[in-house]
Amino acid sequence: MANSLSFVAARRELTASETDREPTSAQTARVKALQSAETAAAMSGRTVTFGPGEPLKLASGKSLSPLTIAYQTYGTLNADKSNAILICHALTGDQFVTDTHPVTGRAGWWSEMVGPGKSVDLDRFFVICADVVGGCMGSTGPSSINPETGVPYALEFPVITIADMVRAQAMLIDQLGIDQLFCVMGGSMGGMQVLQWAASFPTRVFSAIPIATAARHSSQNIAFHEVGRQAVMADPNWRQGRYLIEDTRPEKGLSVARMAAHITYLSEEVLHRKFGRNFQDRDAPTFSFDADFQVESYLRYQGSSFVDRFDANSYLYLTRTMDYFDLAADHEGVLANAFSGTKTRFCCVSFTSDWLFPTAGNRHIVHALNAVAANVSFVEVSSDKGHDAFLLVEPELFAAVSGFLGAAARRRGLSPAKSGI
Amino acid sequence: MANSLSFVAARRELTASETDREPTSAQTARVKALQSAETAAAMSGRTVTFGPGEPLKLASGKSLSPLTIAYQTYGTLNADKSNAILICHALTGDQFVTDTHPVTGRAGWWSEMVGPGKSVDLDRFFVICADVVGGCMGSTGPSSINPETGVPYALEFPVITIADMVRAQAMLIDQLGIDQLFCVMGGSMGGMQVLQWAASFPTRVFSAIPIATAARHSSQNIAFHEVGRQAVMADPNWRQGRYLIEDTRPEKGLSVARMAAHITYLSEEVLHRKFGRNFQDRDAPTFSFDADFQVESYLRYQGSSFVDRFDANSYLYLTRTMDYFDLAADHEGVLANAFSGTKTRFCCVSFTSDWLFPTAGNRHIVHALNAVAANVSFVEVSSDKGHDAFLLVEPELFAAVSGFLGAAARRRGLSPAKSGI
Numbered sequence: 001m002a003n004s005l006s007f008v009a010a011r012r013e014l015t016a017s018e019t020d021r022e023p024t025s026a027q028t029a030r031v032k033a034l035q036s037a038e039t040a041a042a043m044s045g046r047t048v049t050f051g052p053g054e055p056l057k058l059a060s061g062k063s064l065s066p067l068t069i070a071y072q073t074y075g076t077l078n079a080d081k082s083n084a085i086l087i088c089h090a091l092t093g094d095q096f097v098t099d100t101h102p103v104t105g106r107a108g109w110w111s112e113m114v115g116p117g118k119s120v121d122l123d124r125f126f127v128i129c130a131d132v133v134g135g136c137m138g139s140t141g142p143s144s145i146n147p148e149t150g151v152p153y154a155l156e157f158p159v160i161t162i163a164d165m166v167r168a169q170a171m172l173i174d175q176l177g178i179d180q181l182f183c184v185m186g187g188s189m190g191g192m193q194v195l196q197w198a199a200s201f202p203t204r205v206f207s208a209i210p211i212a213t214a215a216r217h218s219s220q221n222i223a224f225h226e227v228g229r230q231a232v233m234a235d236p237n238w239r240q241g242r243y244l245i246e247d248t249r250p251e252k253g254l255s256v257a258r259m260a261a262h263i264t265y266l267s268e269e270v271l272h273r274k275f276g277r278n279f280q281d282r283d284a285p286t287f288s289f290d291a292d293f294q295v296e297s298y299l300r301y302q303g304s305s306f307v308d309r310f311d312a313n314s315y316l317y318l319t320r321t322m323d324y325f326d327l328a329a330d331h332e333g334v335l336a337n338a339f340s341g342t343k344t345r346f347c348c349v350s351f352t353s354d355w356l357f358p359t360a361g362n363r364h365i366v367h368a369l370n371a372v373a374a375n376v377s378f379v380e381v382s383s384d385k386g387h388d389a390f391l392l393v394e395p396e397l398f399a400a401v402s403g404f405l406g407a408a409a410r411r412r413g414l415s416p417a418k419s420g421i
Numbered sequence: 422m423a424n425s426l427s428f429v430a431a432r433r434e435l436t437a438s439e440t441d442r443e444p445t446s447a448q449t450a451r452v453k454a455l456q457s458a459e460t461a462a463a464m465s466g467r468t469v470t471f472g473p474g475e476p477l478k479l480a481s482g483k484s485l486s487p488l489t490i491a492y493q494t495y496g497t498l499n500a501d502k503s504n505a506i507l508i509c510h511a512l513t514g515d516q517f518v519t520d521t522h523p524v525t526g527r528a529g530w531w532s533e534m535v536g537p538g539k540s541v542d543l544d545r546f547f548v549i550c551a552d553v554v555g556g557c558m559g560s561t562g563p564s565s566i567n568p569e570t571g572v573p574y575a576l577e578f579p580v581i582t583i584a585d586m587v588r589a590q591a592m593l594i595d596q597l598g599i600d601q602l603f604c605v606m607g608g609s610m611g612g613m614q615v616l617q618w619a620a621s622f623p624t625r626v627f628s629a630i631p632i633a634t635a636a637r638h639s640s641q642n643i644a645f646h647e648v649g650r651q652a653v654m655a656d657p658n659w660r661q662g663r664y665l666i667e668d669t670r671p672e673k674g675l676s677v678a679r680m681a682a683h684i685t686y687l688s689e690e691v692l693h694r695k696f697g698r699n700f701q702d703r704d705a706p707t708f709s710f711d712a713d714f715q716v717e718s719y720l721r722y723q724g725s726s727f728v729d730r731f732d733a734n735s736y737l738y739l740t741r742t743m744d745y746f747d748l749a750a751d752h753e754g755v756l757a758n759a760f761s762g763t764k765t766r767f768c769c770v771s772f773t774s775d776w777l778f779p780t781a782g783n784r785h786i787v788h789a790l791n792a793v794a795a796n797v798s799f800v801e802v803s804s805d806k807g808h809d810a811f812l813l814v815e816p817e818l819f820a821a822v823s824g825f826l827g828a829a830a831r832r833r834g835l836s837p838a839k840s841g842i
Binding site for chain 2: 235
């Protein structure tokens with residue numbers, strides 16, 4: 001275990017052998033690629049690295065080593081380590097749940113949900129969130145240095161799954177000396193990890209909150225992901241994935257991918273309410289391809305700001321984990337089998353206007369849990385904000401989470417919240 | 422009026438001045454661009470060209486001249502020219518409604534709807550369909566030769582609107598000596614043209630069938646269009662629109678645009694029914710970015726086959742016409758005003774699973790027509806096929822169209838169908 005040892009070693013090898021003479025452009029690009037990995041590592045917060053003796057065994061049959069997990073913690077772990085909540089982030093999220101994001105400088109992605117006195121009360125709970133394997137905020141992913149080549153993996157990174165992410169998180173939880181998590185919670189791809197945790201490690205999950213998710217990715221959602229991947233791969237700067245090594249960036253392709261995806265995170269209602277057909281800084285159409293409409297301007301901004309904080313290859317790999325997710329398929333085609341005998345308490349949440357992970361798919365999880373007589377509650381939150389509602393200020397969601405966590409905490413025998421509730 | 426005279430003239434000018442010496446690559450590209458326009462013209466079927474004395478006056482204030490309209494007709498115009506049906510095609514459609522398409526070799530896009538004895542009965546009606554202005558199957562569009570430069574317009578083509586398309590169609594209808602169309606019908610962008618016809622030329626439209634459309638493009642739909650345009654423009658082969666002149670093709674960008682759009686033409690239900698999570702020619706995931714899933718393979722095919730038959734700049738211009746469409750905005754913000762005093766009979770059709778042009782938007786048209794006491798019927802067809810349902814075999818749609826046309830024909834005093842119905 002060490003902080004990013006592998007890439008430091010690779011860097012040293014490069015500088016020793018190549019500093020004597022004028023660097024070629026390929027060498028310069030290689031140094032830049034290594035610097036890029038170095039920068040990501042420096043911004044990743046806390047990390048733990050598992051060496052050659054502790055490889056991550058992958059669903060594909062391959063294994064990944066060394067494995068670095070970058071993570072953040074919030075609040076205080078109690079003496080018997082019984083108040084830990086693992087938060088699983090979504091596709092383009094990361095470990096910075098509530099503190100300032102080191103790249104964007106903005107508040108963490110779930111600052112409204114997590115904090116002292118908030119639904120996930122940091123006066124009471126110890127929160128852990130790790131950048132997923134395959135990500136780009138410090139955990140090992142396609143932009144990490146491949147120890148066999150000394151340059152970023154790119155497409156030599158193995159294709160991973162949601163189950164692989166969860167196994168890596170379990171290694172981190174072991175490392176932190178935590179036997180059982182009080183709760184595992186997350187939305188979207190994070191919700192898939194929650195379900196996988198409950199299926200893979202039932203005795204280690206006291207309670208679980210899968211939000212706006214599904215037990216398998218739908219055909220339509222695979223289709224949207226495929227569009228995003230093709231947009232990235234169509235960018236000549238993607239260079240068959242070797243853009244870090246060749247010192248280019250597939251920014252346009254990644255931006256288009258993000259734009260397409262972003263529409264699916266919203267709803268027709270909220271787009272109509274926020275933008276309608278309003279013009280952007282003009283009173284009438286310009287009869288051009290400028291961003292005449294506010295919604296065009298908004299979408300272009302979403303695309304261009306995303307490329308500053310996310311790695312294109314990570315986008316390919318992480319969308320693929322969701323496509324591959326089908327929990328029933330791993331259990332003789334019967335979803336209920338994934339949860340048979342479970343003692344975990346579940347609170348499933350969906351949003352009325354979420355068409356990416358509609359209520360029906362969330363209810364399907366509830367039915368499977370009912371079939372094994374699990375302890376499960378289900379909340380469909382009324383919202384016009386679409387899939388993104390789980391990231392936004394939604395009092396009904398906050399109330400459901402705090403209520404469920406409070407009841408589970410009493411059952412677990414945790415000390416009451418400071419407010420006395 | 423003449424067949425593609427303008428581009429022939431431009432071609433002659435080029436060869437006279439440049440054949441004496443070895444052509445530069447720019448000249449070669451220019452010749453290829455002209456040949457490309459020539460090929461399109463040769464495949465366009467019937468054409469009519471309006472010369473400098475008859476410019477198309479555009480909503481933007483500009484005008485377009487010369488103007489060529491490429492069109493097809495089917496069936497026989499009766500003696501008093503009272504049995505003509507104008508079919509307006511959708512975004513990527515064209516004039517080849519029911520005969521073999523000259524590029525793809527496949528049956529015309531509405532072969533199931535239009536033919537002898539079919540819902541639009543060619544034993545009874547005379548059908549006209551014209552490639553829209555801005556299109557790429559022979560009507561003047563961004564790939565046509567700009568008479569001022571001798572090379573394709575590219576982005577020097579003026580931005581056009583649905584109303585401009587309809588004015589151009591009216592010039593064609595004048596040319597054919599038809600005072601009043603028995604019916605104007607079409608789906609999607611074609612339905613927008615139907616509504617515009619009824620608003621702009623109320624006395625020339627005896628009946629109208631707008632299908633799966635809207636009186637204004639929604640914020641979400643503008644957003645999807647913007648993604649498609651950005652995908653095209655992100656392709657370096659687009660060359661700021663000058664790809665024909667520079668002898669490149671933005672095929673990857675256009676393919677991504679088509680893939681994203683194609684998802685919106687379907688429904689989650691039909692994708693689930695047709696593809697689900699089925700693998701393509703394999704039993705298990707390959708743990709790669711190959712098209713593991715049937716839906717990925719299908720989508721890639723939709724993208725790659727589209728670029729063989731459609732022009733990227735036409736795609737930009739035609740999506741823009743739909744974004745700009747807002748019939749109420751042209752009538753003091755009140756849609757009903759667009760139809761005040763109308764004597765046209767309307768049959769509006771929507772599909773239950775169409776989320777691109779949902780029933781609500783179609784019903785909004787019906788309500789506006791009700792407000793001016795128009796003669797209107799409304800049919801919501803049960804279908805799981807999404808927006809594309811209007812192009813497919815949908816018996817309920819066929820029955821609605823044939824029933825409505827039959828009743829309107831009796832009212833118009835047309836001779837009965839051969840079958841005696």
